[in-house]
Amino acid sequence: MRRPVFWEADVKHFSFDRRLIRGALCVLCGALAALVVVIVGFGGLKNFGRAAKFAAVLRTIRTHFVGEADLDQVTDGALDGAIASLDDNWSYYMDPAEYDAYLDTSANRYQGIGVTITQDEATGGFLVVSVTKDGPAQLAGILPEEIITAVDGVSVLGGTTDQLRALIQADYGREAQVTVLDAGGSERTVAVSCRAIYTSPVAYEMLDGNVGYVDIANFRQGMADEAIAAVDDLIAQGAEGLVFDVRSDPGGLVSELVKLLDHLLPEGDLFIETDKNGREDVMTSDAACVEMPMAVIVNAESYSAAEFFAAALHEYGWAVTVGQPTTGKARSQVTYPLLDGSAIHISTYQYLTPQRADLYEAGGIVPDIAAELTEEQAALFATGWLTPAEDPQVQAAAAALIP
DSSP states (O other): OOOOHHHHHHHHHHHHHHHHHHHHHHHHHHHHHHHHHHHHHTTSHHHHHHHHHHHHHHHHHHHHOSSOOOHHHHHHHHHHHHHHTTOOTTOEEEOHHHHHHHHHHHTTEEEESSEEEEEOTTTSSEEEEEEOTTSHHHHHTOOTTOEEEEETTEEOTTOOHHHHHHHHHTTBTSEEEEEEEOTTSOEEEEEEEBEEEEOOSEEEEEETTTEEEEEEOOBOTTHHHHHHHHHHHHHHTTOSEEEEEOTTOOOBOHHHHHHHHHHHSOSEEEEEEEOTTOOEEEEEEOSOOOOSOEEEEEOTTOOHHHHHHHHHHHHTTSEEEEESOOOOOOEEEEEEEOTTSOEEEEEEEEEEOTTOOOHHHHTSOOOSEEOOOOHHHHHHHHHTOOOGGGOHHHHHHHHHHOO
16 A cells, blocks of 8 residues: 655655754764863863963953053963973973074084183173184184174174174074184174084093093083093093092983993992882993992082982992082973974973982082182183183092092
């Protein structure tokens, strides 16, 4: 029996409605799933609410603020404030330009012409303390003790080092016109290329008494290989003791620290780090080591890996410490890049010495042998002009190793 046409029409109409409902449900489920993904991506509902709150602030500024507002600058300021509110000296936010500079610094590179400078009180210009070997300034004929007075025709007399650096780095990738005053009072302008320059973090020499001296400026990329090569070369030259100088060393990478300690120390624990959940990661050394008298020179600016280096050698009985008390730092940081090229550098681990001392709680290192610099010596040390022979802290460390 044939069904009425209207029944077929009703069935088609009913089926169409069901498809609409199914489609709507799919869209709703998809939207809910997307919302869940977004909330999870923000780390939970509370963080999603905080992000929404910040978005509302940006929207209000954009819509109602009567002045000119750079929302990128507003965002950078907010992120900088967020990290600063943690009240942790070692955590900070970097905008894209700062992060690029940080990456260069971490690789022992910087953008410049290859000079170390200090303010010249007599002229207000910048005295060239040293010139990087084979760097742009040396290739252009700039010499130590000459005075930089202008860059690209802009006088730097009476300016700050930051202003001079900004003028030079503005020429990155091309030549800067640098005006210098020589010791005889003659002024000349030379073209100097501004580029990324690698600076070695390690310098070494043999002192009297067959004591090898190794100056470590930082523990950044490449330091360990250079320090190990320095140690091996000094031993080959006949060194009977080693002095490591980590004064005013800001630290650097855990990997570089552990690599150098592993070369120097016998088998055992080297570095213990603990995350916020209490999980431990213990880094160890093999049995190969360098067994001879050692000393490490420290001061109040020996931070992070530098301070830990001295503590580890001391705890193993491998080295005496010389100089002035350190500050005490027991947190390591990780840098997390963000999508726009900025980054946050944030404390993520607590670290302990081989004997599980927390240097922060201990208040730093009190040296075995106290030795200080006079004000005049400290000024020379800061500019790199205090030689080991004239440095009482270096001499005290060397004397501790000579029978």
